[in-house]
Amino acid sequence: MVGLGIASVLTLKVATSEAIPGDPTYYVKRQTIYLCIGLAFMALLARIDYGRLQQLKNGIYALLILSILAVLGLGHVANGSQRAISLPFFSFQSSELGKVLLIVFLSAFIVDRARHLHERDTTARVLLAALIPAMLVIAQPDLGSGMVYMVIAFVLLLVAGAPWRQLAGLVALVCACIAIVLVAAPAAGVHLLKPYQAERLTAFLHPTSDFGEIKEKESKTGEPDPAYQLNESKIAIGSGQKTGRGADSTQIRLNFVPEDNTDFVFAAVGEQYGFLGAGIVLCLYALLIWRALAIITMAKDLFGALIAAGTAAMLMFQVFVNVGMTIGIMPITGVTLPLLSYGGSSVITIFLAVGLLQSIYVRSRATAALKGRVALY
Numbered sequence: 001m002v003g004l005g006i007a008s009v010l011t012l013k014v015a016t017s018e019a020i021p022g023d024p025t026y027y028v029k030r031q032t033i034y035l036c037i038g039l040a041f042m043a044l045l046a047r048i049d050y051g052r053l054q055q056l057k058n059g060i061y062a063l064l065i066l067s068i069l070a071v072l073g074l075g076h077v078a079n080g081s082q083r084a085i086s087l088p089f090f091s092f093q094s095s096e097l098g099k100v101l102l103i104v105f106l107s108a109f110i111v112d113r114a115r116h117l118h119e120r121d122t123t124a125r126v127l128l129a130a131l132i133p134a135m136l137v138i139a140q141p142d143l144g145s146g147m148v149y150m151v152i153a154f155v156l157l158l159v160a161g162a163p164w165r166q167l168a169g170l171v172a173l174v175c176a177c178i179a180i181v182l183v184a185a186p187a188a189g190v191h192l193l194k195p196y197q198a199e200r201l202t203a204f205l206h207p208t209s210d211f212g213e214i215k216e217k218e219s220k221t222g223e224p225d226p227a228y229q230l231n232e233s234k235i236a237i238g239s240g241q242k243t244g245r246g247a248d249s250t251q252i253r254l255n256f257v258p259e260d261n262t263d264f265v266f267a268a269v270g271e272q273y274g275f276l277g278a279g280i281v282l283c284l285y286a287l288l289i290w291r292a293l294a295i296i297t298m299a300k301d302l303f304g305a306l307i308a309a310g311t312a313a314m315l316m317f318q319v320f321v322n323v324g325m326t327i328g329i330m331p332i333t334g335v336t337l338p339l340l341s342y343g344g345s346s347v348i349t350i351f352l353a354v355g356l357l358q359s360i361y362v363r364s365r366a367t368a369a370l371k372g373r374v375a376l377y
Contacts, residue, residue, distance in 0.1 A: 001039075001288065005039075007277075012027045014247055035347060038348040041355060043355070050363070054111065054303050064133055068136045071092075091345070096145070100353050106152065109126065120166060123162055126157055131150070143334060147321075147333060148314060151314075156309060157170075229258050229332065240271040243273070249271040251271055252267065265341050270326075289315050292311050292357055298364040304360040307356050311357055319337065
């Protein structure tokens with residue numbers, strides 16, 4: 001966590017040096033504060049018995065829904081999306097905090113239904129509980145967070161031991177829905193997604209290097225072409241070569257890559273630090289995810305194991321999709337890169353999730369030590 005935080009600050013230092021005239025360290029200072037606040041929350045949460053959260057599941061779910069509705073009602077509009085509420089120091093994005101709240105609620109709900117996991121009713125209730133906030137978040141629109149919610153629900157069912165037939169049916173249903181939304185419905189003249197959303201999801205399937213064609217398309221639609229963002233991202237990563245360009249990272253520093261401090265921050269890592277730096281960052285993520293997976297097996301109860309599994313799923317999905325979309329192998333969905341992307345809500349949410357992992361780890365070690373002493377006597 002500390003290593004990824006340092007990587008974030010070093011990357012933003014160059015990537016945002018010319019973003020705010022007269023204040024080249026604006027983003028760096030704020031990200032540093034977010035990291036320190038998140039670290040404090042993580043330390044605090046690690047000292048709390050996570051088991052107490054199981055009794056608060058209904059209140060946690062109510063908080064999840066109300067926070068998303070509050071953003072829809074009170075949030076400010078930025079880049080065509082209404083995703084956050086403006087506060088004095090930062091913008092509160094409820095969809096980020098909702099990831100941790102959903103993990104805790106679904107874990108507690110599944111534990112309560114542990115004897116009925118084989119029933120379709122349990123699977124349906126878990127999916128419905130995840131689908132409601134996911135649809136509210138997608139309406140902001142924030143497709144990336146909505147996808148994370150559904151992935152969390154699926155992984156928790158998988159880890160809890162839901163029947164394979166039901167899980168296979170869910171995969172088939174998702175594939176069918178994607179085909180309907182992106183292919184069948186548009187062919188019938190029904191557009192369930194806005195044109196720019198559909199283009200962002202399919203841009204990686206038909207990349208183009210014809211910038212004249214891209215600019216012509218932008219002038220007609222008035223919207224930035226996703227192919228431009230993807231092409232510039234790949235140019236930035238490729239130009240980093242082995243060890244990176246450091247402060248000479250023109251693609252990032254001169255803003256050729258849109259959102260290079262949030263969704264496309266990995267392109268900044270690739271250009272500034274090259275293959276070596278990007279590899280180190282990915283190794284740090286691998287270590288973090290490996291520890292989360294290890295804690296699943298160490299947890300002293302099903303509730304702790306499910307929280308660890310949900311956290312690991314959230315981290316794996318976000319890292320894979322975010323890095324994948326910057327190099328052109330995944331659709332552009334707006335999923336942030338944990339800890340590296342700029343933003344208080346995103347950073348603090350990840351620290352809260354890891355704080356829960358620490359709490360599970362501490363309690364499992366304490367339980368094992370107690371059993372060892374009892375065995376001795």
